[in-house]
Amino acid sequence: MSLGQDLAYHLPFLRRYARALSGSQTIGDRLVKQTLAAIVADQASFPTDVDPRLGLYAAFLDIWEDQGADAMAGEAEGDEAIAHRRLARITPRPRQALLLTEMEGFTSEDAAYLMDTDRAEVETLVADAVAEIERQTHARVLIIEDEPIIAMDIEQMVSDLGHDVCAIATTHSEAVAAARAHRPTLVLADVQLADDSCGIEAVKDILTDFRVPTIFITAFPERLLTGDRPEPAFLITKPFQRSTVKAAIAQALFFDDATVPA
Structure with missing residues (x-):
């Protein structure tokens, strides 16, 4: 099975994650497209020692780290403007951990791999995100x-x-x-x-x-x-x-x- 076939099933769910993380269908879909373009341009670098879904989300998070903030700032209207006001009160990493584990269904270990941290920190980040958002x-x-x-x-x-x-x-x-x-x-x-x-x-x-x-x-x-x-x-x-x-x-x-x- 080709890499494209391996990844195709997971794309709708990656779009869901990207939209929830950014608060925008436009921004989320654009970053997913950039992720796929980066994978196609350098297939040899796509990890083969983990599940393809993990590799796909890891590639997206690389794009997010590089371009996510600029993409949101560039379209800071409507939902994006609201997001910026909230982001002043909560940092992105707790939200990433929350979405990866609770919405996307990754284990704490998988989320730790994606976020380049350990399980304990992921669990702390999730708890922090939930507490802060509930307060708001x-x-x-x-x-x-x-x-x-x-x-x-x-x-x-x-x-x-x-x-x-x-x-x-x-x-x-x-x-x-x-x-x-x-x-x-x-x-x-x-x-x-x-x-x-x-x-x-x-x-x-x-x-x-x-x-x-x-x-x-x-x-x-x-x-x-x-x-x-x-x-x-x-x-x-x-x-x-x-x-x-x-x-x-x-x-x-x-x-x-x-x-x-x-």
């Missing part, structure tokens, strides 16, 4: 989920994180009505809803009324991470871990201007 953010959450047990589990997780659940909706129409009534500051949305409607369409209708960060939940992430626009910046795969939801909420709120400290 608080949300009113709309949950769009048609499976009662999953909805209850998410509601409990959201409450445990110190956020308020303003409503739970199971259909497209319920979701739109709840959003208009409660004006949530975060939406957690399943893709397939009870009336066979689509959570993505419900969110699109909500976004015509006001801007709100959204995290999609699906059993089939590859159907959404296709490289086409628009794509969700924050995506959780079913079955999910509580820590994954926690990390995704923290990152989504990280780029939301409603909770940026003055």
Whole structure:
């Protein structure tokens, strides 16, 4: 199997990581493209002693270290401007560790390899990131989920994180009505809803009324991470871990201007 075939499966998830780390689909996708170009230009340097996914993320982080800050500074509008205000309060390495372990599912050992450190420091960085982001953010959450047990589990997780659940909706129409009534500051949305409607369409209708960060939940992430626009910046795969939801909420709120400290 060629290197390209080895890496192809992992690219949608690398795009997810790049977008979450930068807070921008534009910047994240551009840095991923630069990563692939660098690998193609020098395939002999691609590590063969680790899993291809590790090698791919390591190559991306090399690009990120070189160009990430400049890329964000060059487009410091909207989400990027919000990110810069938050980045003044939390350093990038804790966020890298948080995303690698809790969203991307790397072990602490793998994250240590990617970040050129050790497991103990990774675990400390993750704890620091979670604590700092939680201090900065608080949300009113709309949950769009048609499976009662999953909805209850998410509601409990959201409450445990110190956020308020303003409503739970199971259909497209319920979701739109709840959003208009409660004006949530975060939406957690399943893709397939009870009336066979689509959570993505419900969110699109909500976004015509006001801007709100959204995290999609699906059993089939590859159907959404296709490289086409628009794509969700924050995506959780079913079955999910509580820590994954926690990390995704923290990152989504990280780029939301409603909770940026003055």
